[in-house]
């Protein structure tokens with residue numbers, strides 16, 4: 001098992017990509033704190049991890065709430081004695097052209113991705129620095145590296161997370177902390193399923209065309225990336241043994257973006 005005896009926090013892990021990573025981490029021997037907006041959704045993922053023989057705990061944690069994030073990390077440390085891996089994964093999407101975008105929608109997306117990633121990072125680093133090291137991971141996107149129309153706040157927030165990841169790699173090195181960002185292409189989760197009809201309406205095309213002519217157009221094979229693909233990369237980055245791999249953005253997108 002590649003993550004034996006490691007203690008991990010994953011935000012937004014009640015469903016989608018975060019949940020798949022939580023389940024992979026559990027199978028690889030990590031104790032996993034599953035954080036999400038509601039305790040119920042986090043508990044569902046915990047039940048799945050425990051049924052597969054793993055160890056997990058559920059946390060109600062809105063990543064935009066400073067006190068909830070600090071309290072969640074404190075609860076992990078109290079229960080398991082430390083924190084080795086923290087993955088800022090919670091995210092939302094909003095489809096709109098910039099000139100029509102409300103300030104509140106802009107702020108909402110920035111708040112969840114960027115403020116949330118900062119709060120999780122700060123709480124985790126305090127613990128990791130005190131214990132001699134750890135691994136910060138961020139759920140970026142191909143949109144950390146390039147743009148698409150109708151997604152300005154998401155693109156800006158994901159670029160911002162890349163900057164935060166790099167800053168943490170530089171500051172964290174002397175404390176034994178590595179920091180990397182995972183950049184997936186399109187993955188069929190509720191976040192993507194919701195935006196297919198929204199984009200079809202905005203772009204005046206069919207939902208099939210949104211998938212083939214927008215989302216998967218630049219992949220090498222017309223395939224969606226899967227939650228398992230992303231989870232496998234998240235295990236690899238958490239298990240990597242040295243700071244040779246830090247400050248990096250790793251793209252998993254069927255070749256949509258090549259760097």
Ligand code: NAD
Pocket residue numbers: 011012013014015016017018035036037041061062063064089090091092112116139140141142183184185186187188189190191192
């Ligand atoms: P999803 O909608 O299936 O899951 C997102 C999870 O985040 C949900 O469980 C939700 O409750 C939680 N969440 C939302 N706001 C939160 C908050 N304020 N505090 C705590 N939790 C919150 O989406 P997903 O596709 O699994 O996305 C997970 C991450 O992966 C996001 O950061 C997303 O931007 C990123 N991502 C997704 C894709 C994709 O194609 N699905 C591609 C690249 C990156």
